[in-house]
Amino acid sequence: SKYTREDIIRIVEEEDVAFIRLQFCDLFGVPKNIAIPSSGLEKALDNKYVFDGISVEGFVRNEESDMYLYPDLDSFEIYPWRPQAGKVARMFCNVYTADNKPFSGDPRYVLKQVVEKACGMGLNIKVNPLPEFFLFDYDDNGQPTTDTKERAGYFDVAPLDQGENVRREIILNLEEMGFNISSSHHEIAPAQHEIQFGSEEAVRAADMVMTFRMAVKTIAKKHGLYATFMPKPVEGISGSGMHMSFIAEDKDGKNIFAYENGALSETAKQFVAGILYHVKGMTLITNPIVNSYKRLVPGYDAPVDISWSSNSANRSALIRISSDLDLNPQVEVRNPDATCNPYLAIALLMAAGLDGIEKKMTPPEAVSTRNAGAEQELDVLPLTLGEAIYAYQSDSFVKEILGDEIYNKVLTAKRAEWKEFRTCVTKWEIDKYLNNF
Numbered sequence: 001s002k003y004t005r006e007d008i009i010r011i012v013e014e015e016d017v018a019f020i021r022l023q024f025c026d027l028f029g030v031p032k033n034i035a036i037p038s039s040g041l042e043k044a045l046d047n048k049y050v051f052d053g054i055s056v057e058g059f060v061r062n063e064e065s066d067m068y069l070y071p072d073l074d075s076f077e078i079y080p081w082r083p084q085a086g087k088v089a090r091m092f093c094n095v096y097t098a099d100n101k102p103f104s105g106d107p108r109y110v111l112k113q114v115v116e117k118a119c120g121m122g123l124n125i126k127v128n129p130l131p132e133f134f135l136f137d138y139d140d141n142g143q144p145t146t147d148t149k150e151r152a153g154y155f156d157v158a159p160l161d162q163g164e165n166v167r168r169e170i171i172l173n174l175e176e177m178g179f180n181i182s183s184s185h186h187e188i189a190p191a192q193h194e195i196q197f198g199s200e201e202a203v204r205a206a207d208m209v210m211t212f213r214m215a216v217k218t219i220a221k222k223h224g225l226y227a228t229f230m231p232k233p234v235e236g237i238s239g240s241g242m243h244m245s246f247i248a249e250d251k252d253g254k255n256i257f258a259y260e261n262g263a264l265s266e267t268a269k270q271f272v273a274g275i276l277y278h279v280k281g282m283t284l285i286t287n288p289i290v291n292s293y294k295r296l297v298p299g300y301d302a303p304v305d306i307s308w309s310s311n312s313a314n315r316s317a318l319i320r321i322s323s324d325l326d327l328n329p330q331v332e333v334r335n336p337d338a339t340c341n342p343y344l345a346i347a348l349l350m351a352a353g354l355d356g357i358e359k360k361m362t363p364p365e366a367v368s369t370r371n372a373g374a375e376q377e378l379d380v381l382p383l384t385l386g387e388a389i390y391a392y393q394s395d396s397f398v399k400e401i402l403g404d405e406i407y408n409k410v411l412t413a414k415r416a417e418w419k420e421f422r423t424c425v426t427k428w429e430i431d432k433y434l435n436n437f
């Protein structure tokens with residue numbers, strides 16, 4: 001590992017770190033933390049910080065609600081956007097129960113178990129999440145809006161691209177926090193952006209999504225802009241996804257998805273097949289809010305059909321094999337959005353891919369050109385949160401990976417959310433029907 005206990009103590013001293021945030025997340029991927037003064041560092045490193053799980057969404061347990069935070073030393077980073085005298089650092093934590101056992105309701109633990117499973121199969125899966133986001137204006141009362149004066153589009157440059165300076169600062173901050181940023185660009189819609197970082201080991205990739213969302217929101221705010229990862233904030237233009245690309249390496253670091261005599265490897269196909277097989281049941285986790293399903297409609301480079309493409313041309317396919325110039329193929333899953341809990345989403349996608357390898361599944365025929373799906377009868381992703389809830393309950397694999405505790409809590413919360421939406425009369429309905437009926 002990167003850091004020892006002594007390293008952390010030394011860095012905190014040398015870097016003048018005044019506060020340390022012990023961070024974890026709730027079931028819905030919302031970051032939580034306890035901030036401790038650096039005088040509490042040794043106690044934190046002894047895994048002695050307790051919080052009351054009752055107050056955290058999805059963590060409630062009947063009697064024993066005391067949870068212990070075990071910091072992951074390698075995740076130590078200083079927040080570059082906080083004051084540089086008396087700095088603020090953070091460590092992601094694993095959540096443990098009072099009797100020293102990993103808490104089964106901790107999303108990071110669910111992911112760690114899948115990583116272990118991959119390890120047992122001799123595989124090291126690397127993940128590259130790709131979150132898109134919008135930068136909108138605040139109104140005069142300081143409330144976020146979906147307004148922007150920007151008119152730029154795909155790959156546009158300044159002065160049309162007004163997010164240039166914000167993106168620059170986000171990238172510089174993230175690089176200080178150990179991100180390897182490969183590129184960034186203006187996305188298709190006005191005020192929509194994308195920043196690409198490289199593939200990482202799965203737990204770290206999920207941690208990075210947490211850091212990314214926090215950094216983007218924090219730095220946008222400094223520039224007077226509101227950053228949102230909401231999947232479809234404005235109707236009629238592109239939504240924001242969080243594509244997830246996967247690479248699998250064997251023990252010697254060889255990419256086992258690599259082409260064999262110009263053809264995609266059997267293992268890569270099996271991995272694809274496993275994800276396609278389980279995708280409907282996992283959608284509640286990868287696309288967890290009512291609004292997620294407003295993005296998954298035709299016409300905006302977001303997937304609808306359950307299909308895959310062995311080349312990179314087809315952007316409406318659910319899974320695309322993308323490849324760099326060195327011909328390192330990656331399995332790119334295009335339906336997830338950045339409102340998901342990254343630990344649970346990555347855990348399920350990886351586990352599904354591994355299930356495909358284990359069971360030697362065969363994927364359906366690849367759809368190679370745009371709209372080729374029109375001639376084929378293709379199954380589709382859940383159309384609403386309601387359908388996603390139904391599909392989630394129909395695939396016992398999902399429950400097996402998430403564990404009963406998380407599975408049931410997600411189900412209860414999402415049912416309530418769907419019920420709330422179902423009982424809501426929308427502006428669309430009034431506009432559409434009131435005059436006619």
Ligand code: GLN
Pocket residue numbers: 132238239240241242295300301302303315334
């Ligand atoms: N924004 C699109 C989506 O919703 C993706 C567009 C792209 O990256 N080319 O998935």
Ligand code: MG
Pocket residue numbers: 175178179180181
């Ligand atoms: Mg770097």
Ligand code: MG
Pocket residue numbers: 132187194
């Ligand atoms: Mg994009």
